[in-house]
Amino acid sequence: MKLKEDINPLLLQVFRSVVWVYSTITFIPWYFFSGASTTLEWACRIKARSVSGHPAGPYRAINSQEKLATWLHPGVDTLDKMFEHAARKFPQRDCLGTREVLSEEDELQPNGKVFKKVILGNYNWLTYEDVYQIAKCFGSGLAALGQKPKCNIALFCETRAEWIVVSQACFMYNFRLVTLYSTLGFTAIAHGLNETEVTHIITSNDLLQNRLKDILCSVPRLQYIIVVDSKPANCPELPRGIMVYSMDAVKEMGSKPDNIAVDRRQPESSDIAVIMYTSGSTGIPKGVMISHGNIIAGITGMAERIPNLNETDTYIGYLPLAHVLELSAELVCVAHGCRIGYSSPQTLADQSTKIKKGSKGDTSVLKPTLMATVPEIMDRIYKNVMTKVEEMSKFQKTLFVLAYNYKMEQVSKGYNTPLCDRLVFKRVRALLGGNIRVLLSGGAPLSTATQRFMNICLCCPVGQGYGLTETCGAGTISEVWDYSTGRVGAPLICSEFTLKDWEEGGYYSTDKPKPRGEILIGGPNVTMGYYKSEAKNSEDFFVDENGQRWFCTGDIGEFDPDGCLKIIDRKKDLVKLQAGEYVSLGKVETVLKNCPLVDNICAYASSDQSYVISFVVPNHKQLMAMVKQMQVNGTLEEICNNPQVEKEVLRIITEVAFSAKLERFEIPKKIRLSAEPWTPETGLVTDAFKLKRKELKTHYQEDIERMYGLK
Numbered sequence: 072m073k074l075k076e077d078i079n080p081l082l083l084q085v086f087r088s089v090v091w092v093y094s095t096i097t098f099i100p101w102y103f104f105s106g107a108s109t110t111l112e113w114a115c116r117i118k119a120r121s122v123s124g125h126p127a128g129p130y131r132a133i134n135s136q137e138k139l140a141t142w143l144h145p146g147v148d149t150l151d152k153m154f155e156h157a158a159r160k161f162p163q164r165d166c167l168g169t170r171e172v173l174s175e176e177d178e179l180q181p182n183g184k185v186f187k188k189v190i191l192g193n194y195n196w197l198t199y200e201d202v203y204q205i206a207k208c209f210g211s212g213l214a215a216l217g218q219k220p221k222c223n224i225a226l227f228c229e230t231r232a233e234w235i236v237v238s239q240a241c242f243m244y245n246f247r248l249v250t251l252y253s254t255l256g257f258t259a260i261a262h263g264l265n266e267t268e269v270t271h272i273i274t275s276n277d278l279l280q281n282r283l284k285d286i287l288c289s290v291p292r293l294q295y296i297i298v299v300d301s302k303p304a305n306c307p308e309l310p311r312g313i314m315v316y317s318m319d320a321v322k323e324m325g326s327k328p329d330n331i332a333v334d335r336r337q338p339e340s341s342d343i344a345v346i347m348y349t350s351g352s353t354g355i356p357k358g359v360m361i362s363h364g365n366i367i368a369g370i371t372g373m374a375e376r377i378p379n380l381n382e383t384d385t386y387i388g389y390l391p392l393a394h395v396l397e398l399s400a401e402l403v404c405v406a407h408g409c410r411i412g413y414s415s416p417q418t419l420a421d422q423s424t425k426i427k428k429g430s431k432g433d434t435s436v437l438k439p440t441l442m443a444t445v446p447e448i449m450d451r452i453y454k455n456v457m458t459k460v461e462e463m464s465k466f467q468k469t470l471f472v473l474a475y476n477y478k479m480e481q482v483s484k485g486y487n488t489p490l491c492d493r494l495v496f497k498r499v500r501a502l503l504g505g506n507i508r509v510l511l512s513g514g515a516p517l518s519t520a521t522q523r524f525m526n527i528c529l530c531c532p533v534g535q536g537y538g539l540t541e542t543c544g545a546g547t548i549s550e551v552w553d554y555s556t557g558r559v560g561a562p563l564i565c566s567e568f569t570l571k572d573w574e575e576g577g578y579y580s581t582d583k584p585k586p587r588g589e590i591l592i593g594g595p596n597v598t599m600g601y602y603k604s605e606a607k608n609s610e611d612f613f614v615d616e617n618g619q620r621w622f623c624t625g626d627i628g629e630f631d632p633d634g635c636l637k638i639i640d641r642k643k644d645l646v647k648l649q650a651g652e653y654v655s656l657g658k659v660e661t662v663l664k665n666c667p668l669v670d671n672i673c674a675y676a677s678s679d680q681s682y683v684i685s686f687v688v689p690n691h692k693q694l695m696a697m698v699k700q701m702q703v704n705g706t707l708e709e710i711c712n713n714p715q716v717e718k719e720v721l722r723i724i725t726e727v728a729f730s731a732k733l734e735r736f737e738i739p740k741k742i743r744l745s746a747e748p749w750t751p752e753t754g755l756v757t758d759a760f761k762l763k764r765k766e767l768k769t770h771y772q773e774d775i776e777r778m779y780g781l782k
Contacts, residue, residue: 111485119634212325372563382408
């Protein structure tokens with residue numbers, strides 16, 4: 072069902088009148104004090120401009136034209152100082168919360184599969200003072216186990232309260248925290264541990280049993296494993312006499328008078344706080360060196376875009392803390408005394424896969440006010456709601472569509488719609504607890520349809536952000552007053568942006584009507600580079616004549632007149648799919664060109680979609696032999712447009728992809744056959760027959776929309 076479908080204009084006018092009358096009578100105070108004109112002014116105002124006056128930039132936020140922000144509080148320039156400041160200001164405030172597991176059971180599905188279901192109780196909380204004291208003792212215990220300041224220590228763990236406790240302990244004692252995704256492959260995990268030469272690793276029983284134990288022989292320097300669970304699980308004999316401790320045992324060790332009396336070496340702002348390994352999109356993952364000052368600057372910029380952020384807010388944490396988006400979001404909350412309650416994608420909502428039917432998901436119990444998310448999660452909510460709308464009666468469905476279109480109209484004028492929110496969208500809002508006031512989306516571009524849906528049906532602004540691990544997650548975030556879609560907002564107060572001409576792609580800062588080019592991000596949030604990778608550092612990072620550090624993103628952007636950024640292309644052929652997987656289009660093409668049926672191929676993927684598609688110039692001889700067996704006749708163009716032929720070519724291409732061991736998400740799900748060869752004369756390839764992706768995209772735009780179901 073399309074929410075923007077044509078509806079009876081008379082019906083919509085009647086609906087407007089009813090809502091207006093009700094709102095005027097019932098919400099007169101709201102009507103006069105809603106501040107719609109002010110909201111509209113804020114949404115339309117200039118948010119950033121070029122400080123040089125040149126269309127290339129650098130662009131800065133209006134409130135940081137003279138100087139970029141580096142910290143939230145004067146003198147609080149390291150993460151240990153930041154947490155100490157919060158613990159002094161909010162000692163008895165709830166800090167980290169974990170739900171009690173009441174029971175677990177296996178549930179047999181109709182298809183024969185067995186799903187584990189849980190019944191969860193209430194949240195149990197640690198106060199800021201609790202977390203501070205536990206972190207201090209744990210850090211002291213690590214020191215007693217031989218961990219040295221400015222030396223690397225690995226954290227390989229799921230998102231949970233202990234993750235933040237461990238990280239704060241490491242920040243206090245100036246241990247460099249090496250973070251690794253729990254979903255990384257065995258080779259990538261071993262690479263990260265060996266490259267950083269860690270002797271201590273902190274993990275969970277589950278990851279020790281299922282991921283870590285199989286690679287311990289490949290990590291010769293490892294001496295100590297600390298599990299965050301209360302008791303280490305029974306583990307087979309470990310190689311080289313590696314010692315295993317529980318987190319409680321290390322805390323107890325650190326609380327002994329002799330150990331706790333040892334002076335800790337506090338970090339400086341320029342010291343490395345985190346070496347964060349990326350997800351290994353093109354092979355072996357890279358470790359990004361992030362200083363204390365980088366993170367402080369980044370969270371300062373993020374905090375400025377969240378209005379009225381304070382200790383009354385509750386944040387729900389469920390995304391990977393080894394990702395810079397989640398880590399930065401949680402540290403922003405910690406700096407402001409917010410509560411952080413932990414969850415997981417499997418227990419987030421009442422309908423989540425691990426929640427037993429009839430029991431409550433985490434959002435229903437926690438009722439968070441703040442949440443960070445990724446497009447995949449929001450798309451799932453969108454599809455679930457729309458499925459339920461389709462099941463409604465005709466009257467209910469019509470009411471929903473009327474309310475949706477009416478609210479979209481009112482929001483564009485700067486008005487709220489309390490009646491629609493209360494009567495129509497309240498149940499949708501309840502899916503995330505009912506109290507969400509700001510939703511931050513990052514990690515990948517958010518589709519226009521989903522962003523508009525979330526703004527309207529969840530009754531809260533969706534701030535779409537843009538940043539990278541290399542910029543500490545900070546870059547841009549759209550403001551809560553800005554309900555436009557497809558943009559990522561203006562630069563944060565800690566960052567500045569420059570557009571660099573990219574001649575090969577045809578993007579220039581002098582382009583009309585909007586300047587375009589490769590996005591370069593500068594500021595105190597730009598990280599120290601890649602660990603043990605000087606060649607890559609000199610390629611992606613540089614320092615200008617003013618001492619400002621810059622990162623070359625490889626993304627192509629354009630600035631709107633109000634100073635907001637839009638991502639329009641990617642310099643490299645690397646695309647991040649909606650679920651976060653990276654696809655190298657060149658790699659896919661190289662593999663599939665080995666198929667006898669393929670003369671030329673262009674793989675295509677979009678960050679707001681979940682799969683790859685391809686345009687294929689088939690080998691004429693092979694194609695004719697195949698269609699003869701299929702008993703399909705016609706001209707070459709008719710054959711290429713035949714759905715049966717497309718399906719068979721896709722099947723053969725898929726077999727080639729599987730035999731070459733492409734990942735499932737790398738294999739095209741849909742193809743378009745081209746009867747016309749790509750030559751330099753067609754403008755679709757260069758004189759050296761290299762693909763012109765921009766021109767190919769334009770040429771096949773209608774097919775792209777068809778294959779992604781956009782038309």
